[in-house]
Amino acid sequence: MDRNQTYRNRKRALNAVHFVALFITMAIICIPGLWIVLNSFRPTVEIMAKPPVWTPSFTLEHYRNMFGGAGEGGVPVFSYFRNSLIVSVVSTTIAILIGMSGGYAFARYRFPGKAGYFVGLMLFRAVPGVALSLPLFIVFARVGIIDTHFGLILAYVAMNVPFTIWLTDGFFRQIPKELHEAAEIDGCTRWQAFWRVEFPVARSGVASAAIFAFLTSWNEFALASQLTRSVGSKTMPVGLLDFTAEFTINWGGMCALAVLMIIPALVLTFLVQKHLIAGLTFGGVKG
Amino acid sequence: MTRRRLPEWFVLLLPAIVVIAAVVLIPLVFSLYSSFTPYKLTRPATLWKWVGTYNYEKILSDGKFWAAFGRTVLFLTIVLNLELLLGLGIALMMNKVTWGQRSLRTILMFPMMFSPILVGFQFKFIFNDNIGLVNNVLQSMGYNAALPWLVDGKLAMFSIIFAEVWMSTPVFAILILAGLFAMPRDPLEAAKVDGCTPIQTFRHITLPFLMPFIYIAMTIRSLDVARAYDIVQIMTGGGPARRTELLWTLMSRTGYVDSRMGLANAMGYVSIILSILFTIYFFRKLSAARAQIGMAG
Numbered sequence: 001m002d003r004n005q006t007y008r009n010r011k012r013a014l015n016a017v018h019f020v021a022l023f024i025t026m027a028i029i030c031i032p033g034l035w036i037v038l039n040s041f042r043p044t045v046e047i048m049a050k051p052p053v054w055t056p057s058f059t060l061e062h063y064r065n066m067f068g069g070a071g072e073g074g075v076p077v078f079s080y081f082r083n084s085l086i087v088s089v090v091s092t093t094i095a096i097l098i099g100m101s102g103g104y105a106f107a108r109y110r111f112p113g114k115a116g117y118f119v120g121l122m123l124f125r126a127v128p129g130v131a132l133s134l135p136l137f138i139v140f141a142r143v144g145i146i147d148t149h150f151g152l153i154l155a156y157v158a159m160n161v162p163f164t165i166w167l168t169d170g171f172f173r174q175i176p177k178e179l180h181e182a183a184e185i186d187g188c189t190r191w192q193a194f195w196r197v198e199f200p201v202a203r204s205g206v207a208s209a210a211i212f213a214f215l216t217s218w219n220e221f222a223l224a225s226q227l228t229r230s231v232g233s234k235t236m237p238v239g240l241l242d243f244t245a246e247f248t249i250n251w252g253g254m255c256a257l258a259v260l261m262i263i264p265a266l267v268l269t270f271l272v273q274k275h276l277i278a279g280l281t282f283g284g285v286k287g
Numbered sequence: 288m289t290r291r292r293l294p295e296w297f298v299l300l301l302p303a304i305v306v307i308a309a310v311v312l313i314p315l316v317f318s319l320y321s322s323f324t325p326y327k328l329t330r331p332a333t334l335w336k337w338v339g340t341y342n343y344e345k346i347l348s349d350g351k352f353w354a355a356f357g358r359t360v361l362f363l364t365i366v367l368n369l370e371l372l373l374g375l376g377i378a379l380m381m382n383k384v385t386w387g388q389r390s391l392r393t394i395l396m397f398p399m400m401f402s403p404i405l406v407g408f409q410f411k412f413i414f415n416d417n418i419g420l421v422n423n424v425l426q427s428m429g430y431n432a433a434l435p436w437l438v439d440g441k442l443a444m445f446s447i448i449f450a451e452v453w454m455s456t457p458v459f460a461i462l463i464l465a466g467l468f469a470m471p472r473d474p475l476e477a478a479k480v481d482g483c484t485p486i487q488t489f490r491h492i493t494l495p496f497l498m499p500f501i502y503i504a505m506t507i508r509s510l511d512v513a514r515a516y517d518i519v520q521i522m523t524g525g526g527p528a529r530r531t532e533l534l535w536t537l538m539s540r541t542g543y544v545d546s547r548m549g550l551a552n553a554m555g556y557v558s559i560i561l562s563i564l565f566t567i568y569f570f571r572k573l574s575a576a577r578a579q580i581g582m583a584g
Contacts, residue, residue, distance in 0.1 A: 132314060
């Protein structure tokens, strides 16, 4: 009986430790983001207050300034948002088309040097953005596509293609070969078999690859900060820098823009979280 | 005249190869060339002057470069190990949760959607010595001095590592969690029947099974190690007095601020080789782990 008691106590203590540890972990994950959201609604005076003010008050000042595009912290948010959207959507679409055809080649065909091609493509993804931005800056300036949507889209397509190949390869591999063979026996061409039979099966996987590519373009900074200069092509991550002056930073305004940046990413990630994990692990384990 | 048709796989792969060649390969070849010249953006004519390995000799004999290089390797080692350990811990904890697991997993994905530059600003704000959350909390609890989080060399390094770990640990946690879900129950039960302690079970059954998932996470992560550039650039810009200078910030300063492109490209090549070594290492580990799993079933 006594032993039962100690055993039960120990189990209860372990459960408590587990709960507390989990709670602290989740708090550390959540608080920084929540702090940003919270501060986007606090007046600047309060953010800067010394000693700190803990009772929150609510204001839309930063959002009004941001969208008004005038006054202190008047940043052309709409242009940045539009640029980000154009660049991300177009580059994602192209990267998915190219990546899908590449991924399909890796999943369905056997050819000499296949593993070499695959790792080779991946290695290009490993080139750090900063290191690439130097020569890309010079080359783009020569060709005259610096500070344009086109230049940035081109760069992002090249950046996203390898990873898209990795993901779609994993998804196509999961589809049994018999499916398209059956379709071809029934008189489909290879193209029809792909488009009518295999693509619909892999659609959710392709969608998650697309969202991954979208997020990469949406969040990218190292390349964008060098390849874009003017309001006409700057994306939102670069736009964040507009809130910093030589010695001061407009924290409230920055938090507001940050919130605007996170919302689309948040929505998209919720939509695909399940497929995303499946895609990454299948691509890796069964490759 | 008979025309040889290209094989289908090549046609399918061609667009990817073309785009990558045009946007990555050509600039890289160009930068390789320019790393052998004293190219300065302000004086275009310098592009045609060949100086051999002068730039490389210069950076290799430069103490500042080696300091940044060593710091980068140290930074990557600390960060990757911490992320792996914390990710493993979080995944094991999450696996034990009996209800609300889905929403916890969603929360866990939260940092993954943050832009690295946003993470940088966020922690610059939180670690601000005057108005930051950390110091405000400390002061409200009665600690009176304001800790100079981003101004003191050691504290700044800590802050940067914290930000980087915050951003990337979920990648590990989520992939390892996926591995735990995929794990067969039978070996675990057999181990229990045979009288293994939880630690033995973990060491000899759970961990070997998780290895491929760990390497996938490592490989994915190693494709993007230089993401830390955004964070460091925003939080400290390599300062104070170069105490947090990493290879990437040193390179971008040499290139864009001093406009010494030739020298910067030489540094760029060192950093590219570093990244590629990391990636190849984990790819090899990954295929080894894969072979292991292939044998297991």
